[in-house]
Amino acid sequence: MYISITKQHLDKTFSRSASDFVDYLQKENQGKEPEVQEHFFDQENDRIPPEQVTKEIDGNTAKLKKTEPKFYSLTINPSQRELKAINNDPELLRRYVREAMRDYAASFHRDRPVTVDDIKYFAKIEHGRTFKGFDREVKENRPYRAQIVKLENDIRKIERGELQGDIRRTEKRIAELYAQIPHKIHGEAIVQGMKKPGFQTHVHIIVSRKDVTNRYSLSPGSKYMESESKLNGRLVKRGFNRNLFYERAEKTFDTMFDHKRNFVETYGARKTYLKNPHKYFARLLDLPTSERSAAFKILGKAGVKMPIVSIPTSKVQVALKTIKKFKRAMDVARSSGSIGI
Numbered sequence: 001m002y003i004s005i006t007k008q009h010l011d012k013t014f015s016r017s018a019s020d021f022v023d024y025l026q027k028e029n030q031g032k033e034p035e036v037q038e039h040f041f042d043q044e045n046d047r048i049p050p051e052q053v054t055k056e057i058d059g060n061t062a063k064l065k066k067t068e069p070k071f072y073s074l075t076i077n078p079s080q081r082e083l084k085a086i087n088n089d090p091e092l093l094r095r096y097v098r099e100a101m102r103d104y105a106a107s108f109h110r111d112r113p114v115t116v117d118d119i120k121y122f123a124k125i126e127h128g129r130t131f132k133g134f135d136r137e138v139k140e141n142r143p144y145r146a147q148i149v150k151l152e153n154d155i156r157k158i159e160r161g162e163l164q165g166d167i168r169r170t171e172k173r174i175a176e177l178y179a180q181i182p183h184k185i186h187g188e189a190i191v192q193g194m195k196k197p198g199f200q201t202h203v204h205i206i207v208s209r210k211d212v213t214n215r216y217s218l219s220p221g222s223k224y225m226e227s228e229s230k231l232n233g234r235l236v237k238r239g240f241n242r243n244l245f246y247e248r249a250e251k252t253f254d255t256m257f258d259h260k261r262n263f264v265e266t267y268g269a270r271k272t273y274l275k276n277p278h279k280y281f282a283r284l285l286d287l288p289t290s291e292r293s294a295a296f297k298i299l300g301k302a303g304v305k306m307p308i309v310s311i312p313t314s315k316v317q318v319a320l321k322t323i324k325k326f327k328r329a330m331d332v333a334r335s336s337g338s339i340g341i
Helices: 019-024 050-058 080-085 090-106 136-159 167-180 242-257 267-275 277-285 289-301 313-318 320-335
Strands: 002-007 071-077 121-126 202-208 227-231 234-240
Touching: 002 242, 019 050, 050 121, 050 202, 071 090, 090 121, 090 202, 090 242, 136 167, 242 267, 267 277, 277 289
Parallel strands: none
Antiparallel strands: 002 071, 071 202, 121 202, 227 234
């Protein structure tokens, strides 16, 4: 499970309306009959018109400055293993989102407990993703594609008499390069914009910066992380605890659907990797045999090339070169968005 939280956008000032973002979230519904469209939903309602979403988010921005975001965007990205656990069922995913938003609300610290009833949010399920330019498959295919495009241009120049060469030999070289392209789907080379295979269902959530009364700010932004401050002469916690939210949301999924989460799929493991890759790798090799084998399989599907998988756990301290190779492979997969780190 990979959950991201971002503010309205990254510019210095913020649009007064959420309409552009709401319109963007309607992209998968274009050309579909109403009965097969995915609708916005909240904690109680399953079919909320996009116009109502825009109206309620735009109308809940009292006293916010131009330099302050009006809303935040949450994206819940279940892994393919997690989607398989719920049979890619959108109704089960909606149930999970509603429970996860309880976890989101409970991760705020104010002078009183915050509940999901204090949060104004609207969520929408999307089923597809496309390959981006930074995806590992696109990046690794790119050098082959560049050579093929150059050779195709050469053929056109030869046909126009602008270049001397053997067209048949050039075509043969193009065929050889195409056969060597490492990543294909049904025989077609993966390029930017191509649809990703398998379950790709995920959820976009638009959350108002203000609570439902339009009086209090509930910001999950990095400037408003959990901290302590004095209130009426005593120390109290304020702000938003992201770690708590991510951990609770993960446990909620596992509890709801009896999901057995592997070490490499946990939020705690991802944090360990970022802070201490050596410790992450040592912990990985110290797993029971069956869980370690499953972990390697999961990482392999994510595009992480394991340099050595048979190294004994007693020799972890002498495996520095292996760990460095592993980290490079993990970084490649991470930068392409293949794994939830």
